[in-house]
Each structure stands twice: as C-alpha cells, then as structure tokens.
Amino acid sequence: MFVPSYFEFVNSAKLLCGDYAMENIPSEMRLLGSSRPIILSDATLEKIGSVRILTDALSKGGMKASAIYTDIPLDSSIEKVNEISRVYRENNADGIIALGGGSVIDTAKGLRMLISQGGKNILSYVGSEMLGRGQSVPFAAIPTTSGTGSEATSVAVIKDGERKVKLEFISSFLLPDIAVLDVRALESMPARITALTGLDALTHAIEAYSCLQKNPISQCYALTAIKLIMENLENAVRKPKDKDARIAMAIASYIAGASFSNSMVGIVHAIGHSVGGVCSVAHGEAMTILLPICMRYNKDYADSDYSDLLLYLSNADVYASTRNEDRAEKAIDVVVSFIERIKARAPIATKLSERGVKRSDFEEIAKRALNDGALIVNPRNADKDDILKILEEAF
Numbered sequence: 001m002f003v004p005s006y007f008e009f010v011n012s013a014k015l016l017c018g019d020y021a022m023e024n025i026p027s028e029m030r031l032l033g034s035s036r037p038i039i040l041s042d043a044t045l046e047k048i049g050s051v052r053i054l055t056d057a058l059s060k061g062g063m064k065a066s067a068i069y070t071d072i073p074l075d076s077s078i079e080k081v082n083e084i085s086r087v088y089r090e091n092n093a094d095g096i097i098a099l100g101g102g103s104v105i106d107t108a109k110g111l112r113m114l115i116s117q118g119g120k121n122i123l124s125y126v127g128s129e130m131l132g133r134g135q136s137v138p139f140a141a142i143p144t145t146s147g148t149g150s151e152a153t154s155v156a157v158i159k160d161g162e163r164k165v166k167l168e169f170i171s172s173f174l175l176p177d178i179a180v181l182d183v184r185a186l187e188s189m190p191a192r193i194t195a196l197t198g199l200d201a202l203t204h205a206i207e208a209y210s211c212l213q214k215n216p217i218s219q220c221y222a223l224t225a226i227k228l229i230m231e232n233l234e235n236a237v238r239k240p241k242d243k244d245a246r247i248a249m250a251i252a253s254y255i256a257g258a259s260f261s262n263s264m265v266g267i268v269h270a271i272g273h274s275v276g277g278v279c280s281v282a283h284g285e286a287m288t289i290l291l292p293i294c295m296r297y298n299k300d301y302a303d304s305d306y307s308d309l310l311l312y313l314s315n316a317d318v319y320a321s322t323r324n325e326d327r328a329e330k331a332i333d334v335v336v337s338f339i340e341r342i343k344a345r346a347p348i349a350t351k352l353s354e355r356g357v358k359r360s361d362f363e364e365i366a367k368r369a370l371n372d373g374a375l376i377v378n379p380r381n382a383d384k385d386d387i388l389k390i391l392e393e394a395f
Contacts, residue, residue, distance in 0.1 A: 001219060002219075004215055007213070009218065010262060011258045012172070014178050015254070016178060017247070017250075020182070021180050021181060022180060022182045022184070022185070024180075025057065025058060025061065025140055026063035028177075029097070032178075035063065035095075036065075036091075036092060036093055036094050037065055037066065037138070037140075039067070039097050040097070040100070041054075041069075041070045041072070041104055042070055042071075042100050042103070045188075048188050050184075050185060054097070055068070065097070066091040067088070069084055072100065072104050072107050075166070076104075076156070076159060077158060078123055078159065080107060081122045082114070082122060084111050085114045089115075095138035096138070096140070097140045098139070101143065101144055102148035104144075105143065105176075108141065109169070110169065113171070116133065116137045117134045118135065123160070125169065126167055133173050138177055139178070140178040140179075141180065142185050143186075143253065144185045144188070144189070145186075145193060145253075146186060146189075146198060146252065147198060148257065149201060149204060152175070152258040153258070153260070154171060154172045154174050155168060155261065156169045166273075183247050186246045186247075186249075187241065187246065191240070194249075195237050195343075195345070196346075196348055199233075199284055199288045201225060201249070201252055202233075202335075203269070203291050204257065205223075205229070205260075206222070207260065207265040207266040208221075208259040208263045208265065209263075210379055211263055211378065215262065215263060217262065218259045218262045221255045221256070222259040222263075223312050224252075225253075225256035226312040228251060229249065229252045229256075230313055232249050233249060234342065238345055264377040266377060267297065267380075267390075268287060270369045270373075271290055271365065271387060273374070274365045274366075274367075274369040274372065275290075275357065278368065279352075279356060282355075285355060289394050291335060291339070292335050292336045292339065293393050293394050294390060297380065299332065301379040301380040304328075306331045307324065307327035309331045310327045310330055313331050313338070314331075314334050318330070352391065362391045367384075369387050370382075
C-alpha cells in the first residue's frame with residue numbers, strides 16, 4: 001500500500017447508524033448547543049412523509065424545529081442559500097438538520113458557512129478554502145440517497161444561477177457534526193436512483209483508491225466501500241424493502257465519501273462533471289457510463305491498484321485463479337459485468353447517446369473537463385485528444 005511522504009485526513013462527524021438513528025438526534029444536537037434547529041429538506045420528501053418521520057423523531061426527544069424549509073431545488077443555488085440564511089435568522093435558529101440528497105445537504109453546508117461567518121451573501125466566500133470555524137452552528141445531515149456521500153465530505157457544490165456555473169466550496173468546517181444513517185430515510189428511493197447512486201459511490205471508491213492523492217487511510221475506507229457495494233447493491237435495487245442491503249449501501253456511500261474527500265477522484269469525475277454541465281446527464285449515469293472506459297484508459301498507470309481491487313470487486317477464488325499480470329484487466333471486466341447486472345434490474349444508460357449527448361457536444365465537454373480539478377490527480381495525464389477518444393468510446 002502506497003504511503004505518501006505527507007498527507008492529511010479528516011473525518012470528524014459522529015455517525016449515528018441503524019434502527020431509530022433519528023431518535024438520537026435531539027440529545028446529540030443539545031450536546032452541541034442546539035435546541036431550535038432549522039430543518040432543510042425538499043418538497044418531495046415532505047410530500048411522501050419523510051419530513052414527518054424526522055419531526056416525530058425530534059418530538060420524541062423533546063425537540064421542535066424553529067422552522068422547516070422544503071423549497072430546495074435539484075441543484076443547490078447561491079440565491080437559495082442566501083434566502084434560507086434570512087429564514088434562519090428571522091426564526092432565531094441555532095442549528096441545522098438537513099434531510100435529503102446531495103442538493104439539500106450542500107445547501108445546508110452553504111448555510112452553515114454563511115451563518116458561521118456572519119455573512120449575508122455566500123458569494124463573498126468563493127475561493128476561501130481556509131476559512132476559520134467562525135460561530136458555532138451545530139449541523140446534522142441525514143442522507144436520503146446512498147451515493148454522493150455528502151454527509152462525509154468537506155465539499156459543497158452550489159450553483160450560481162446568474163453566471164450559470166457550479167461553484168465548489170471546500171473547507172473541513174463544512175463537514176457535518178453528525179451524520180445519520182437511518183433506513184427510514186432511504187426506503188423511498190426507486191430502483192433507478194438506488195442503482196445510479198450506488199454506482200456513483202463505487203466510482204468514488206475506485207477513484208479514491210487509485211488517484212495520485214491516495215493515502216493508506218483513504219484506501220482502507222475505499223476497499224470497505226467497494227466490498228459493501230458489490231455485496232449489496234443488487235439486492236438494494238431488487239428488493240427496496242431489504243433493510244440490511246439499504247443500510248449497507250448507506251454505510252458504503254458514507255465511507256466512500258470520506259475516502260474521496262481525503263484523497264480526490266479522477267478522470268471519471270472530470271469528464272462526468274462536464275457531461276452533466278453541458279448535456280444535463282444525471283451525475284450517477286455519467287459515472288456509470290464512463291467508469292469502465294476511464295479505468296481502461298488508466299490501467300497501465302494504475303495497474304497495481306486495480307490489481308488490488310480485484311479481491312474486493314469479486315472474491316478470493318477469482319483473485320487467486322487470476323494471474324497477477326491479468327488482475328487489473330480482470331477487475332475492469334468485473335466492473336463491466338456488475339454494471340450490466342444492475343442495468344438488467346433498473347433503467348440506466350451505459351452509452352452517452354442513450355441520454356441525448358451528441359458528438360457536436362464533445363468539444364465543449366472536453367474543454368470543460370480539461371479545466372476540472374479532478375483531472376490533476378488522475379493517475380494518467382490526459383489531453384484534449386484523449387478526452388475526445390474516451391467520449392467517442394462512451395458514445
């Protein structure tokens with residue numbers, strides 16, 4: 001296992017995981033100094049009753065939200081964070097509980113940044129990666145999908161609607177104080193979302209294990225995430241009420257998030273971000289389409305890492321029966337087969353053309369991908385021609 005001359009690792013959130021985890025939020029929030037948190041969620045989760053499950057859990061612990069805000073869009077936005085900060089202050093809130101997917105949790109991270117720094121416009125902190133902790137704002141995150149790992153990452157992606165760009169805010173102080181994995185928050189995921197978020201988590205783990213900023217701790221997290229995903233994603237897609245599979249996937253997403261938050265990702269994300277930005281392809285779907293192709297692109301530069309992964313992507317018998325020099329290629333083959341099995345159970349795409357991407361989009365996608373920070377730590381350098389070839393293969 002690779003040991004760099006220097007690295008840092010942060011995973012400060014307290015994890016509440018398992019049956020009735022939400023019921024433990026009130027006592028934990030009080031320990032952090034919060035008795036009047038604001039709840040952030042979205043309209044769909046409010047409609048299907050997930051927000052009610054949370055408020056009931058808080059009520060059992062003698063806690064009532066100061067406000068409930070559910071008008072959060074699919075893409076978190078600068079305008080929305082600024083608006084919610086006014087709601088937070090008007091209701092004298094003293095903490096944040098976020099229930100939702102990546103957009104809701106990223107909005108909560110942006111809100112925490114704004115309130116903790118005493119600001120009124122989050123744009124004031126663009127590019128400020130070394131912010132101090134600021135005012136205490138207790139923060140609990142409850143993911144309702146198992147893929148982004150946002151409850152364990154120090155990154156928030158927030159859209160600037162006026163300039164039509166997505167901005168990254170990075171600070172260890174964006175990490176929630178509490179991450180809550182409760183199966184009741186996850187059971188409503190349809191098969192397609194379960195599949196795509198699970199494959200997103202797999203991509204996080206594989207890229208975190210093999211990127212240039214990997215370290216022994218991030219790699220240990222990544223390996224465990226991969227094993228959990230390979231053993232549980234198919235059941236989670238096939239049996240939505242399988243609580244064991246659901247919670248296993250939630251744990252996998254959490255630790256994959258912690259892994260890549262402390263290492264980074266790579267070319268799959270660099271191109272995938274651009275495909276999403278230019279052609280509005282869902283992030284998980286972009287990851288699914290690009291992962292095997294980009295692994296083959298990287299193979300000669302990540303051969304040892306991919307060889308290691310074969311044991312966790314398959315099993316001891318497959319690993320032992322595969323020659324050492326063939327293990328990296330076999331690992332990629334296993335990933336391809338796994339994606340095909342998931343596709344047989346859920347309506348996901350494995351080609352860009354299936355999601356409306358056109359060859360005429362390639363130039364703009366490649367241009368943006370070259371400027372994506374994830375490309376810097378990819379095991380193999382890539383230029384515009386390389387990216388165009390990958391896009392053509394993925395088409």
